[in-house]
Amino acid sequence: MKIILGKNSGFCSGVKNTIAKAEEELKKDQNIDCLGEIIHNKQVVEDLEKRGLRTIESIDEAKNKILIRAHGTSKEVYEIAKNKNIEIIDLTCPKVLAIHKQVQEFSNNNYYIFLFGIKSHPETIGTFSFCSKNASIIEEKGDIEDAIKNLKKSNLKNVLIISQTTFSISLFDELCKIITETLDKTYNIHIQKSICNATNLRQLETEEISKEVELMIIIGGKNSSNTKKLYEIAIKNCKNAIYIQTIKDIDKEFIKQFESIGIIAGASTPSYIIEEVYEYCKNI
Numbered sequence: 248m249k250i251i252l253g254k255n256s257g258f259c260s261g262v263k264n265t266i267a268k269a270e271e272e273l274k275k276d277q278n279i280d281c282l283g284e285i286i287h288n289k290q291v292v293e294d295l296e297k298r299g300l301r302t303i304e305s306i307d308e309a310k311n312k313i314l315i316r317a318h319g320t321s322k323e324v325y326e327i328a329k330n331k332n333i334e335i336i337d338l339t340c341p342k343v344l345a346i347h348k349q350v351q352e353f354s355n356n357n358y359y360i361f362l363f364g365i366k367s368h369p370e371t372i373g374t375f376s377f378c379s380k381n382a383s384i385i386e387e388k389g390d391i392e393d394a395i396k397n398l399k400k401s402n403l404k405n406v407l408i409i410s411q412t413t414f415s416i417s418l419f420d421e422l423c424k425i426i427t428e429t430l431d432k433t434y435n436i437h438i439q440k441s442i443c444n445a446t447n448l449r450q451l452e453t454e455e456i457s458k459e460v461e462l463m464i465i466i467g468g469k470n471s472s473n474t475k476k477l478y479e480i481a482i483k484n485c486k487n488a489i490y491i492q493t494i495k496d497i498d499k500e501f502i503k504q505f506e507s508i509g510i511i512a513g514a515s516t517p518s519y520i521i522e523e524v525y526e527y528c529k530n531i
């Protein structure tokens with residue numbers, strides 16, 4: 248059996264940094280609140296919770312110290328924390344912080360922002376809060392019409408197109424094409440490709456491997472946005488793509504039928520889970 252393990256599988260630099268810093272902080276203080284799950288991986292969340300990290304859903308539940316995860320958070324959370332004297336350990340990924348800064352700068356320079364992203368995703372919600380009221384979130388083609396209506400109502404002629412760091416590369420290009428073809432020449436459109444490098448590499452590698460193998464295994468948390476995108480890419484090219492969280496989700500009899508397997512994992516999947524899956528397939 249041929250097994251191809253994606254070179255870009257597993258933790259990205261932002262997640263690695265978040266986990267390492269959280270572990271460091273928990274050595275000093277075992278009573279820290281984290282706004283939302285620290286990463287979209289159940290095993291890692293449970294491990295850190297045992298060491299004193301409490302996952303909370305809202306800043307209103309925070310006690311003295313709050314950890315902001317790699318996705319970042321909204322402007323309001325910083326303001327509430329400041330007013331309530333809650334200490335912030337800010338582990339927002341630098342790539343997300345750069346987007347917050349850009350949308351603020353462009354908003355201040357009278358740009359209307361088209362933010363491509365999953366509307367319910369914390370990163371998108373956070374980034375959107377740093378835009379002025381002249382901004383729209385576009386998750387899919389169907390959102391473009393309303394976004395353009397709102398742009399026209401604003402009377403602004405400058406447009407910034409930017410996205411969530413883990414947005415799909417192909418959808419980004421598709422949405423940009425529709426927008427640039429729809430808006431007339433009086434609009435000045437600035438396109439900022441803000442999909443991070445880690446996401447780029449994983450999506451490109453998934454595309455490549457999934458065209459070569461009979462079975463594609465995508466590993467990651469069920470609520471991980473970047474892993475979901477990898478699965479969507481894989482299933483387009485390989486009809487036998489499966490999405491698993493750990494080795495426990497593998498059906499041995501199913502796997503046995505294939506001569507070639509590709510394995511890739513999302514940016515929040517720990518390396519030990521990837522290794523377990525790889526070894527398991529190798530030994531079948």
Ligand code: SF4
Pocket residue numbers: 259260261262317318340341342343412413443444445446473514
């Ligand atoms: S996926 Fe990209 S933006 Fe998100 S934490 Fe990782 S490196 Fe940072």
